[in-house]
Amino acid sequence: MILKQKILxxxxxxxIAELISLYLTKECFDTxxxxxxxxxxxxxxxxxxxxxLLDLMLPGIDGYEVCREIRxxxxxxxxxxxxxxxxFDKVLGLELGADDYVIKPFDSKELVARVRAVLRRFNPVxxxxxxxxxxxxxxxxxDLIINISNYSVQYYGKSIEMxxxxxxxxxxxxxxxxxxxxREQLLDHIWGYEYYGDTRTVDxxxxxxxxxxxxxxxxxxxxxWGIGYKFELRNPRR
Numbered sequence: 002m003i004l005k006q007k008i009l010x011x012x013x014x015x016x017i018a019e020l021i022s023l024y025l026t027k028e029c030f031d032t033x034x035x036x037x038x039x040x041x042x043x044x045x046x047x048x049x050x051x052x053x054l055l056d057l058m059l060p061g062i063d064g065y066e067v068c069r070e071i072r073x074x075x076x077x078x079x080x081x082x083x084x085x086x087x088x089f090d091k092v093l094g095l096e097l098g099a100d101d102y103v104i105k106p107f108d109s110k111e112l113v114a115r116v117r118a119v120l121r122r123f124n125p126v127x128x129x130x131x132x133x134x135x136x137x138x139x140x141x142x143x144d145l146i147i148n149i150s151n152y153s154v155q156y157y158g159k160s161i162e163m164x165x166x167x168x169x170x171x172x173x174x175x176x177x178x179x180x181x182x183x184r185e186q187l188l189d190h191i192w193g194y195e196y197y198g199d200t201r202t203v204d205x206x207x208x209x210x211x212x213x214x215x216x217x218x219x220x221x222x223x224x225x226w227g228i229g230y231k232f233e234l235r236n237p238r239r
Contacts (some may be wrong), residue, residue, distance in 0.1 A: 008053075009033050009053045011035055011055045011056055011059065012036065013056065020109075024112060041055070053079045057081055079099045080099065080115060081099045083102070114164070140176050142234070144157045156214055161213050163213065167206050170207070171214070173191060174230065179234050182229050184229050187229065188202065
């Protein structure tokens with residue numbers, strides 16, 4: 002039996018907490034919800050979570066104090082959730098021992114991706130372990146694995162962190178090797194018809210991808226001048 006990783010969700014907004022739990026349960030996590038700081042500290046000691054999603058604005062003991070108390074006894078990763086966006090709040094949260102900070106409202110895919118990313122950093126696995134766990138929807142090329150099911154990228158055996166849209170763009174292009182897509186087509190596929198941005202959004206994401214992923218002897222992210230982009234496959238074998 003595969004043991005699910007456990008996520009303790011601490012948020013006084015019942016609807017948000019239930020929504021987060023739904024997102025994570027669909028991604029095969031086990032979740033437990035509490036709505037105040039005192040309950041969070043108690044439940045942490047009995048539930049033994051692999052990660053804590055901790056809202057800052059809680060009744061009674063606030064999220065900062067909960068973080069302090071957890072850090073006295075454990076190094077379990079903590080992601081703080083808050084509607085606050087000031088730099089001071091982020092810095093304070095991180096200085097108290099939080100591993101990441103997510104601003105509300107958040108995209109569900111981004112939240113799940115951040116949870117997975119923090120868990121990977123906290124529980125690093127070997128390349129052999131990654132190979133054994135390779136499941137779901139993914140594409141694999143020489144020295145490159147892009148898995149859209151768990152939003153992970155392995156490049157020369159190392160995990161590369163990417164925001165969700167960046168990874169989705171990379172996966173889409175790599176899933177259609179040697180096919181040229183215009184910027185408009187990529188906007189429609191990745192961001193959807195309702196997106197009101199312009200085609201420079203695609204250029205920015207391609208630029209960021211190229212900063213992280215350099216051209217390989219067998220493949221590359223190529224610009225087709227005057228048209229758009231493609232994932233160029235020089236070696237026909239995946």
